[in-house]
Amino acid sequence: MNNAYICDAVRTPIGRYGGGLSTVRTDDLAALPIKALMERNPNVDWSKLDDVIYGCANQAGEDNRNVARMALLLAGIDVQVPGATLNRLCASSLDAVGTAARAIKSGEVDLMIAGGVESMSRAPFVMGKAESAYSRAAKIEDTTIGWRFINPKMKAAFGVDSMPETAENVADDFKISRADQDAFALRSQQRAAKSIADGVFKEEIIPVSVPQRKGDPVVVDTDEHPRATTPEALAKLKGVVRPDGSVTAGNASGVNDGSCAVLLASDEAVKKYGLTPGRASWGWLWLAWRHASWVSVQFRPCVKCWKKPA
Numbered sequence: 658m659n660n661a662y663i664c665d666a667v668r669t670p671i672g673r674y675g676g677g678l679s680t681v682r683t684d685d686l687a688a689l690p691i692k693a694l695m696e697r698n699p700n701v702d703w704s705k706l707d708d709v710i711y712g713c714a715n716q717a718g719e720d721n722r723n724v725a726r727m728a729l730l731l732a733g734i735d736v737q738v739p740g741a742t743l744n745r746l747c748a749s750s751l752d753a754v755g756t757a758a759r760a761i762k763s764g765e766v767d768l769m770i771a772g773g774v775e776s777m778s779r780a781p782f783v784m785g786k787a788e789s790a791y792s793r794a795a796k797i798e799d800t801t802i803g804w805r806f807i808n809p810k811m812k813a814a815f816g817v818d819s820m821p822e823t824a825e826n827v828a829d830d831f832k833i834s835r836a837d838q839d840a841f842a843l844r845s846q847q848r849a850a851k852s853i854a855d856g857v858f859k860e861e862i863i864p865v866s867v868p869q870r871k872g873d874p875v876v877v878d879t880d881e882h883p884r885a886t887t888p889e890a891l892a893k894l895k896g897v898v899r900p901d902g903s904v905t906a907g908n909a910s911g912v913n914d915g916s917c918a919v920l921l922a923s924d925e926a927v928k929k930y931g932l933t934p935g936r937a938s939w940g941w942l943w944l945a946w947r948h949a950s951w952v953s954v955q956f957r958p959c960v961k962c963w964k965k966p967a
């Protein structure tokens with residue numbers, strides 16, 4: 658089997674819901690890291706790129722149809738380069754990278770971009786069509802996160818819990834205390850703050866210039882979700898799922914906007930374009946768990962597999 662190397666990786670900052678990146682169209686947001694890869698790797702003949710695979714979980718708004726293809730065209734890559742969008746919900750971009758690596762390892766292709774985009778801020782409201790003639794029924798669904806257009810059979814068989822509800826289920830089943838969740842959240846916040854202060858993300862973040870209604874554009878160059886906090890402040894927060902619950906705004910993941918792209922190459926492409934190869938030859942597999950919406954539990958073994966050399 659051939660080697661697949663990660664040769665470059667970039668991302669936008671991660672914007673808060675309604676934050677600095679919320680006015681950037683999702684397809685434009687998706688194009689930014691591809692454009693950055695092109696600028697950072699001028700020796701590559703981008704017309705020879707084999708494919709662009711992007712993960713995207715929403716696809717109901719400006720990311721509809723095939724946002725990978727729209728992103729590569731908006732970034733200025735030649736029209737003959739194809740693109741495909743893949744959905745494994747929260748793990749979509751990771752799956753895009755894996756799919757690209759597998760294609761290179763199989764020997765079918767040499768040069769791929771894989772990445773993803775999500776704009777929670779710009780996720781639209783959607784409305785289904787009427788079920789019968791003259792129906793006046795209209796139901797608007799919010800596509801930001803969670804289930805919509807629920808199939809009753811699905812609900813009855815597996816449940817349709819949201820992510821915070823899923824987190825409560827996991828905490829109950831695995832006996833993860835509120836204190837442990839808060840401690841994990843605090844450590845995560847502290848690590849993020851230190852990494853930002855030390856400039857750890859500078860190499861991978863592309864500053865995004867966001868036009869304003871008046872005045873100069875605002876440059877967004879720092880992740881917006883991390884915030885300074887204390888154990889006491891975290892402990893005071895109320896449960897978001899139920900009042901006595903353990904999942905809070907402080908220990909839950911956030912609702913964010915951002916995009917990323919990774920350049921993957923074979924030995925031949927590395928040599929041809931003078932790329933700097935990163936990790937070679939890795940593999941993983943996906944595992945499903947007992948509950949349809951238990952993505953958190955599903956994801957954990959995947960990360961282990963991701964780290965394990967093939």
Ligand SMILES: CC(=O)SCCNC(=O)CCNC(=O)[C@H](O)C(C)(C)COP(=O)(O)OP(=O)(O)OC[C@H]1O[C@@H](n2cnc3c(N)ncnc32)[C@H](O)[C@@H]1OP(=O)(O)O
Binds near residue numbers: 746
């Ligand atoms: C494919 C996919 O990606 S699926 C999506 C997976 N992700 C999810 O499901 C996201 C889950 N998270 C959420 O839905 C939301 O973040 C929620 C519901 C948990 C919280 O949302 P919000 O209520 O909008 O959070 P918000 O940031 O406003 O915080 C609420 C309060 O907690 C406080 N707070 C939040 N974090 C902290 C913290 N670390 N320390 C102290 N206080 C905090 C805020 O200051 C705010 O206080 P205020 O009301 O007095 O102003």
